[in-house]
Amino acid sequence: MSDGGATRERPTSVLVVEDDALQRRVLCKRLAASGVATVLEAEHGIEALAVLAAHPDVEVVVSDLAMPEMDGLDLLCAMATLPSKASFVPHSAMDRQLLACMELMAKERGMSFLGILEKPATVDDIQRVVRRPEPKERPSRETLVFSHDELKEGLALGQFVPYFQPKVSMKDGAIRGAEALARWVHPRYGVLPPGVFIDTMEQTGLIGSLTQIILEKSIRAARTWNDLGRSMSVSVNLSFSFLSTPGVADSITRLTRGSGLAPERLILEITENVAMADAGICLENIARLKVRGYRLSIDDFGVGYSSLQQLLRIPFDEIKIDRSFVSGVKALSRSATMLEATLGMAQCLDMVSVAEGIETREEWDFLASIGTALAQGYFVSRPISGDDLEAGLRAGTAWVPPR
Ligand code: C2E
Ligand code: MG
Ligand code: MG
Numbered sequence: 491m492s493d494g495g496a497t498r499e500r501p502t503s504v505l506v507v508e509d510d511a512l513q514r515r516v517l518c519k520r521l522a523a524s525g526v527a528t529v530l531e532a533e534h535g536i537e538a539l540a541v542l543a544a545h546p547d548v549e550v551v552v553s554d555l556a557m558p559e560m561d562g563l564d565l566l567c568a569m570a571t572l573p574s575k576a577s578f579v580p581h582s583a584m585d586r587q588l589l590a591c592m593e594l595m596a597k598e599r600g601m602s603f604l605g606i607l608e609k610p611a612t613v614d615d616i617q618r619v620v621r622r623p624e625p626k627e628r629p630s631r632e633t634l635v636f637s638h639d640e641l642k643e644g645l646a647l648g649q650f651v652p653y654f655q656p657k658v659s660m661k662d663g664a665i666r667g668a669e670a671l672a673r674w675v676h677p678r679y680g681v682l683p684p685g686v687f688i689d690t691m692e693q694t695g696l697i698g699s700l701t702q703i704i705l706e707k708s709i710r711a712a713r714t715w716n717d718l719g720r721s722m723s724v725s726v727n728l729s730f731s732f733l734s735t736p737g738v739a740d741s742i743t744r745l746t747r748g749s750g751l752a753p754e755r756l757i758l759e760i761t762e763n764v765a766m767a768d769a770g771i772c773l774e775n776i777a778r779l780k781v782r783g784y785r786l787s788i789d790d791f792g793v794g795y796s797s798l799q800q801l802l803r804i805p806f807d808e809i810k811i812d813r814s815f816v817s818g819v820k821a822l823s824r825s826a827t828m829l830e831a832t833l834g835m836a837q838c839l840d841m842v843s844v845a846e847g848i849e850t851r852e853e854w855d856f857l858a859s860i861g862t863a864l865a866q867g868y869f870v871s872r873p874i875s876g877d878d879l880e881a882g883l884r885a886g887t888a889w890v891p892p893r
Contacts, residue, residue: 499622501549503528507538507565508581509557517552517581517611524616535560539568548576550620552607555582555592566592570599577602577623583609587824634679634686638694641687645699649675652704653873654711656889657725657844657866660858663890665883667723667757668715669866670708671873672700692731701732705742709749709756711876716755718883725757725787733760734771739778746784753783757808761789773803780805787844791832801839809836813847816867819856830860837861851893865890 504526508514518529530545532538534557542548551569555562566578578596580589589606596603605619636644644650652670659666674682691697705726712724732738746753758779780786787808788800792815800806811832819825829845836843845857848867857865870889874882882889 500525500617501620501622502526503530503545503548504550504552504620505530505532505538505541505545505548505576507532507535507551507553507557507562509533509554509559513554513610520611520613520616521552521620524613524620526620534558535562535565535568538565539572542569542572542574542576546574548574549622550579550604551576552579552581552620555580555584555588563592563595566596566601567599570596570601575602575623577604579604579607579619581607581609581611634682636687636690638690638696641691641694641696644674644676645696645703649677650700650703651675651876652708652711652726653681653875654708654724654879655866655873656871656879657864658870658889660845660854660862660865663888665720665722665889666864667725667755668879669725669759669873670704670711670727672704672727673873692729697729697732698735701726701728702741705745707876709745709751711880712755713749713751714880715883716751718880720883721755723755723757723785725759727759727761727789729761730772733775734769735775736771739775739782742779742784743782754785757785757787759787759789759810760804761794776804790846792828801835806839806841808842808844810844810846810866811862813867816845816847816853816857817849819853821856826856826860829857829862833861854890 504521506514506517506521506529508517514531514533518531521529530541530548532541536559538551538553542551551565553562553565562580562582569576569578578601580592582589586606593603593606602623604621604623607615607619651673653673654668654670656665657667657669658664672684672688674687676682688697691700708724708726712722715722746756760776776786785807786804787810788804788806789810790812791809792812809832811829815825815829815832819829833843842863844864844866845862846866848854848857848865848869850869854865854869
């Protein structure tokens with residue numbers, strides 16, 4: 491993610507909570523030097539709460555963690571119950587893993603979290619991390635809620651289409667395929683992401699119709715790419731609830747045969763996002779598809795139910811490593827170790843590895859250096875319409891920006 495921190499607005503009012511008087515002094519000076527107008531101080535959590543009560547306009551609380559009277563964790567929890575909307579920034583020499591855990595705690599409690607200041611924080615660190623918190627979420631398109639009837643009408647009117655996000659080789663940048671991601675081209679709201687409709691569709695039984703449409707259009711698109719001389723696959727997301735419908739393997743087979751696309755060019759991405767509805771039917775469909783030559787991919791690997799156990803019982807050909815391991819990864823970090831172990835396992839099990847959500851050159855370079863096979867993410871391309879992808883293929887677009 492790009493770090494525009496240095497250019498973001500400074501908060502006008504910051505509270506420093508630190509039991510060590512000297513460290514407190516230094517930090518206050520550095521905050522003032524980085525342009526914060528009002529710097530308040532407290533020696534521990536209890537005093538901090540009193541200061542917050544007297545100054546409800548404090549925007550950021552920079553707090554030590556280990557303090558004799560009410561430590562930083564207790565302060566964070568207490569702040570979450572206050573009307574104050576101040577952000578919490580831990581200032582500590584503690585293990586990054588613990589600090590990351592605090593970030594989760596803050597977010598779980600609905601607080602904004604600007605980042606972590608490692609001790610001793612320099613003026614540069616402060617300028618990067620301590621900034622005015624973003625205003626509370628504006629109502630966005632993500633908060634739109636649609637009823638079953640609205641979704642059904644959209645389906646009937648042909649408003650659902652796949653967008654495609656390229657998957658490229660990390661060796662040479664060549665485009666190897668694309669993932670189909672459902673979009674609702676809404677007459678009033680524009681192009682809407684699955685976040686606003688997938689869950690409702692899963693719950694109300696519309697997911698079957700959607701998946702059928704996405705499969706049809708994706709298979710047709712892949713056929714066109716191959717006719718253009720590109721040997722590319724198309725990946726389609728199938729939920730467990732869809733796979734738990736009897737006969738699904740046959741309907742996919744019919745669609746593919748009708749189009750003339752080779753089965754190995756269709757990759758079925760499976761995420762277990764709901765408790766397995768009917769494991770028997772689901773596994774049967776999966777096994778049939780595998781026998782017929784379709785490729786299976788485990789999506790969002792490493793989170794939720796997409797776990798090692800799934801690898802045991804389903805013969806996956808591809809592993810998609812979840813974005814949460816990829817984003818911000820640095821050599822020698824915990825995420826790095828987990829990525830390397832996952833790649834080792836993928837290799838031993840003869841699976842193709844795909845890193846999801848690569849956004850930066852640094853992430854690309856690191857994942858390439860440890861031997862990840864394929865990359866997908868905004869750094870390569872956002873999901874684009876079928877027409878745009880086809881036009882790019884005809885024009886010979888390079889999907890990976892040059893160094
Ligand atoms: P997914 O299958 O894991 O797809 C990847 C998601 O990550 C997509 O979100 C994609 O736009 C997003 N993404 C890709 N690269 C980046 C990146 O560099 N940074 C960030 N921040 N995000 C990135 P999208 O399109 O919103 O889809 C969300 C999820 O909805 C998908 O996750 C998939 O689970 C589900 N979905 C999408 N289409 C279908 C469908 O046709 N059927 C079913 N059952 N689920 C679908
Ligand atoms: Mg997917
Ligand atoms: Mg995924």
